[in-house]
Amino acid sequence: MKKVTLIALLSVFIVNVSVLAREASPAAKTEAAVITTFQEVKGMVFDKSTRESLAGASVLINGKKVYTDLDGNFTIPAGATGNCELKISMISYEEKVMTVNLSENTTLKIELNQR
Numbered sequence: 001m002k003k004v005t006l007i008a009l010l011s012v013f014i015v016n017v018s019v020l021a022r023e024a025s026p027a028a029k030t031e032a033a034v035i036t037t038f039q040e041v042k043g044m045v046f047d048k049s050t051r052e053s054l055a056g057a058s059v060l061i062n063g064k065k066v067y068t069d070l071d072g073n074f075t076i077p078a079g080a081t082g083n084c085e086l087k088i089s090m091i092s093y094e095e096k097v098m099t100v101n102l103s104e105n106t107t108l109k110i111e112l113n114q115r
Contacts, residue, residue, distance in 0.1 A: 041100060042075045043108030044068075045088055054112060057090040061100070088112065 045057040045068050053072025058065060061084055066076045081102050089095040093112040100108065 040075055040077055041084075041086065041102065041108065042073070043110055044072045045074070045090070045110045045112060046072050047093075048111035048113050054090055054093070057088055057093075057112065060087040060089075061085070 041059075041061055043059075045054045045059070046052060047054060053068075053070075055068055055070045055072060057068045057072070057074075059068065059074045059076055061076055062079055064076055064079070066074050068074045083099050083101055085097060086100045086108075087095065087097050088110050090112060092115055094115055096110060096112055098110075
């Protein structure tokens with residue numbers, strides 16, 4: 001009985017060591033290090049008529065959503081290159097949809113019209 005228990009525990013230990021060694025291998029680290037760089041979209045949202053920045057406006061691109069800070073600024077990782085659709089909205093303002101070229105590093109200035 002002791003031999004069976006000892007063999008079972010030894011087998012579990014060997015399997016665990018094998019799994020840990022595979023996770024810590026240099027090949028696994030190399031594969032994890034291959035990451036594509038993500039483009040970021042930066043900008044500012046403000047009221048078209050008053051030119052005041054809009055805090056809390058929603059900015060959506062490629063399924064990722066952020067809100068503007070107190071100064072109306074936002075930064076959002078786009079995760080792609082080329083043209084993408086950017087959707088900006090805020091309560092009591094008209095929603096704005098625009099196409100953005102992610103290959104260019106520009107800061108957007110987005111005006112929203114009140115309803």
